[in-house]
Each structure stands twice: as structure tokens, then as C-alpha cells.
Amino acid sequence: MSRPRLSPWRDGVLGSVAQTASAVGPGDEARDGNPGEIGLADVTALDDRSAADEQEPSTLEPPTLDPPTTEGTPEPEVIPRQTIAVVAAKGGVGKTTIATNLAVGLAKLAPLSVVLVDADVQFGDVAMALSLTPGRFLPDAVTAVAANDAMVLKAYLTPHPDGYYVVCGAESPADGDRVTGEQLGHLIRQLAGIFRFVIIDTAPGLGEHALAALEAATDAVFLCDMSVPGARGLRKELAVLATIGIMPPARHVVLNFADRVSGLSVKDVEATIGVPVDVAVPRSSLVTLSTNRGIPLLQNGKKNPASAALTDLVRRFDPSASLKRGRLHRRVVVA
Numbered sequence: 001m002s003r004p005r006l007s008p009w010r011d012g013v014l015g016s017v018a019q020t021a022s023a024v025g026p027g028d029e030a031r032d033g034n035p036g037e038i039g040l041a042d043v044t045a046l047d048d049r050s051a052a053d054e055q056e057p058s059t060l061e062p063p064t065l066d067p068p069t070t071e072g073t074p075e076p077e078v079i080p081r082q083t084i085a086v087v088a089a090k091g092g093v094g095k096t097t098i099a100t101n102l103a104v105g106l107a108k109l110a111p112l113s114v115v116l117v118d119a120d121v122q123f124g125d126v127a128m129a130l131s132l133t134p135g136r137f138l139p140d141a142v143t144a145v146a147a148n149d150a151m152v153l154k155a156y157l158t159p160h161p162d163g164y165y166v167v168c169g170a171e172s173p174a175d176g177d178r179v180t181g182e183q184l185g186h187l188i189r190q191l192a193g194i195f196r197f198v199i200i201d202t203a204p205g206l207g208e209h210a211l212a213a214l215e216a217a218t219d220a221v222f223l224c225d226m227s228v229p230g231a232r233g234l235r236k237e238l239a240v241l242a243t244i245g246i247m248p249p250a251r252h253v254v255l256n257f258a259d260r261v262s263g264l265s266v267k268d269v270e271a272t273i274g275v276p277v278d279v280a281v282p283r284s285s286l287v288t289l290s291t292n293r294g295i296p297l298l299q300n301g302k303k304n305p306a307s308a309a310l311t312d313l314v315r316r317f318d319p320s321a322s323l324k325r326g327r328l329h330r331r332v333v334v335a
């Protein structure tokens, strides 16, 4: 059950992921046609929430993959699809907190077109963080029948009442350990053909599943806390990813547990990791409380410094937000 090592994965699984990607069949039309972009009208609501709650999962309607006929009508506005991997070198720095709040925030932007994947295959706790009681789990979503049929896959997702979907983590570490990086990569690509936003919560470090997530991602959210080991860990993580050539096109660095009593400043952390910090989320007992209650901070809509920082992070994925690309890496301060 130990996590596979980095280099064997690179040698053994990367090639397989490429093969899988080229071997996908029906249900992947959207990806094959134009992998990075979809039309506005293409982001179709699945089912209204109350209906979804009442139905058996297998009867949930998948979103429409084919663009509507546009003859005689103006071209629909093109909105990019984004696959966001939330990663960190160290454990306990807030990956699940960030991933779940991203799902809540992005679901407000794109209702029913967000899916959150718990790719911490052994000890994933996304379902707990969201107070979900799933009937299906990650190992179900990577079975051959789901891997080859988007309708079946849809039935294995757990809907959240707030308008997004979740692939909940395995019921046991042993079950989760049977999910390979290759299977996870295929699942992420399948979901990216269906949803506008795919968010992936990962286990600490660069195991095969985190690498599979990063390889499929358009965006990486890199997390570290305000500690020397945390910052050094992120620096090494970035260096390894650059060396092996797995770096998603867009990068977002989040400094979590930010405070003024750690003995480090944001500048110190930036000097260590070698890249700017994009968002600093303050240490806050409200975050801890929200985890313990199973209600992400952004779900209750109340204003506080931590939810403001999380909202800043969500806005980085909102094309209608006024942030210009050039201003994305702006100086952050710890209140």
C-alpha cells in the first residue's frame, strides 16, 4: 500500500496515460474536438437539484457535450474549461480546504458544471469535509464500464446540494490503493470533457496520483504554509516538476495559515520558493470550525478575512472578473 515512487511512475505510467488518452472512444467527443474550449451554451445544467435528489443516480442526465446548432445565430462566447489540481509537498497545509472551497465558489459561477475529485486515494476526506454520504466512490468511477461510458460515470458522481458534483474518495485505503495513476488520469480527462471546472484534491507529495492530476491539469494550485519546511518543500516540488516536465500551463501559489507570528514574512516565503505568492489565506479558527462542521467557509457566504482570500482565489478562475492576466501575480500582504 506504499505510494509508488516518482521515477517508476514516470517510466511506466506516463506512456500508458498517453496511450489511454489516444484510445478513448465514445463520450469524449468534446475533448477530441477542441480540448481547451467550450461554448457558453455548452455549459448545460444537468438536472435541477431537487429532481436529482429524488432520482436514482443512474437516471441523472449528463450535460450536453455537443454544441447546439448555431446556423443563423451569432457564435457563442467561448469559455475555457479548466482542470485544477490542488497540490502540496507537505500534508495538512490545507489542500482539502482549498479544493472544497474552490468547488463551492466555482459552482456559484458555473452551477452544475463543477466536479471535485478526491484523488487522495488512501485517506481522502472530501466527503467528510462536505457532509456528504456517498453511495459511490472513486474506485467505482474508474471501473471499465464507467471509463468507457460517460452516462455510467455520471451515475457514480455524488451531487452536492449547492450545485456541484463530487467523486468521493475510496471507502478504505486498500480500495483506494487499487486505483492507478493511469485510471485517475483517464477519469480526469473524461470529466474535463463534461464539466467546465474539474478540481482535484490530492495527497501530499508527488505520488503517482498527484502527478496524474498535474499532467491532466490546465492549472495547478500550489500550497504551502508559513514555515521554513513548508516553503522549502514547495521549492523542491516546483523544481522536480520543472525537471520532469509536468507543469500545468497556469500556476497559482497559495500561502495558507498566513499570520504575523510565524517569524516569516510573505517576502521570506517568496524568496525561498522562488516565485510570487498569489493568495495568502490567513490562519483562522473559522476555517477549522468549517472543516469540523463539514461546511466549507464559502458556503455560508459570511464575510471574514479567510473567506475574502478564498474568494480572491476563486476569482482567478473567473473570466469575467476584472483581474487582468498581467495582474494575476500581485503582491499579497498578511493582515
Ligand SMILES: Nc1ncnc2c1ncn2[C@@H]1O[C@H](COP(=O)(O)OP(=O)(O)OP(=O)(O)O)[C@@H](O)[C@H]1O
Residues within 6 Å of the ligand: 088, 090, 091, 092, 093, 094, 095, 096, 097, 098, 120, 202, 203, 204, 256, 257, 258, 281, 282, 283, 284, 285, 287, 288, 289, 290, 291, 292, 306
Ligand atoms: N487558514 C486556515 N486557518 C486555520 N485552520 C486551517 C486553515 N486551513 C486549513 N486549516 C485546517 O487545517 C486542517 C488541515 O486542513 P486540510 O485537511 O485542508 O489539509 P490537507 O492539506 O488537505 O491535509 P492532508 O495532507 O492530510 O490531506 C483542517 O482542520 C483545516 O480546517
Ligand SMILES: [Mg+2]
Residues within 6 Å of the ligand: 095, 096, 097, 120, 125, 201, 202
Ligand atoms: Mg486533504
